[in-house]
Amino acid sequence: MATGTNRQILLVETPKGKLSPQNFSLSEGAIPSPKDGEILVRVKLISLDAANRAWMQGATYRSAVESGTVMAGGSISEVVESKAPGFATGDLVFADTGWQEYAAIPAKAADKVPAMEPMSHLLSVYGIAGLTAYHGLLDVGKPKPGDTVVVSAAAGSVGSIVGQIAKLKGCTVIGIAGGDDKCALLKSELGFDHAINYKTEAVGKALRAAAPKGIDVYFDNVGGDILEACLFNMNNYGRIACCGAVSQYDGAPPAHGPRGIPGLIVVKRLTMQGFILTDFNDKREEALADLQSWVAAGKIKVREDILSGLENTPAALIGLLAGENIGKRMVKVS
Structure with missing residues (x-):
């Protein structure tokens, strides 16, 4: 005792x-x-x-x-x-x-x-963060080789792994993060193709420049204005994996939610799905095996x-x- x-x-x-x-x-x-x-x-x-x-x-x-x-x-x-x-x-x-x-x-x-x-x-990579990234991207976002994938909070625990898995699957990856140092790290160390600093750049305009052909998969960690900007740049039949809404957790509620959601979802035939990790308990061992092999091979940096x-x-x-x-x-x- x-x-x-x-x-x-x-x-x-x-x-x-x-x-x-x-x-x-x-x-x-x-x-x-x-x-x-x-x-x-x-x-x-x-x-x-x-x-x-x-x-x-x-x-x-x-x-x-x-x-x-x-x-x-x-x-x-x-x-x-x-x-x-x-x-x-x-x-x-x-x-x-x-x-x-x-x-x-x-x-x-x-x-x-x-x-x-x-x-x-x-x-981290073998816990909540890595498993959330794995299942949210692959089972909800369903990226295909050649797709453009956008990740918000891209330098965070989940987003940093999402982007690296998307690269492994042959996608063009755009990360949205707060700060030039984070954006530089996304490209230099984690292999993202583009990085957008939401604190200094107009996100919608930056997305149009980085993804001129539109977004196929958006992994949403933040909600709010960044979700809105991504919605307006989604391609037809795009998929949005809703992992979190950190922009709305702390402090006063936002003045408005993302605008245009109902019309955009219908016109662009979007799939927008929330998820939590326990939805995929039956696939846990498969996910861990993949993550472990990628880390061992140096394909995912933690x-x-x-x-x-x-x-x-x-x-x-x-x-x-x-x-x-x-x-x-x-x-x-x-």
Whole structure:
């Protein structure tokens, strides 16, 4: 039985506007004891995702995070005590442990993962980010060789992998990102054909220049005005994979949504589909095998942004929402 204190980050107040450090507090409690059917885990790496912010607004594909509770979040954790068959001390798992050092969770809510170096790849290219990129692009976007694929938040955890997979599939790839440094990295390191800095360029005009024949697949991570710009440049029978809407998660709601959607979808016969990763659980092993082979061959370069210290998790999420990160952002806890 583990003894000592368990540091936790609580969501003390549901944010009314932009997320701030004042919405969180650092608390200490006792390390929990697992019940029958549970495992006690020590959190190693916490995954930071834009969806963390959306969970504070209300129920999504999971229940909302209530004020006064441990902030929700997925992690790679190590089993320190097991009261469930199939799990032993030292096993690594992925689970929604929340932002804390220890958690007692139902074994059925934990997925065992293999030990590997670097461990961080279990959250990036072989975790939520890589699998979301893989399935969202290939199973929803359905790119064909010669297609033009546009990716928003292209320097982020998901977008950076989407673009590289699209290149592997023989597509012309255009990334939209915030900042000249990110745009330069997309082209020089990750192999994108074009990059658009939405902070300094008119996105619609830049898209027409980079994709004069139009867009076949748009992988949407942001929603809002960038989604609107891409809609107006889609080709007939284009596909839009709706992964997220980070532009609308933090702060005041937008003054208007993307305009022209109903008419454009009809006239251009577009397919616009939202998805979440669990839609593709039956294809997980196939996806992992492909991702592992591409990384081993140097065809996918993995970018990660790792911060240290549980106490820095709120600031790390606020920074992610502001676009500070390149690649997958996570916090090393132990």
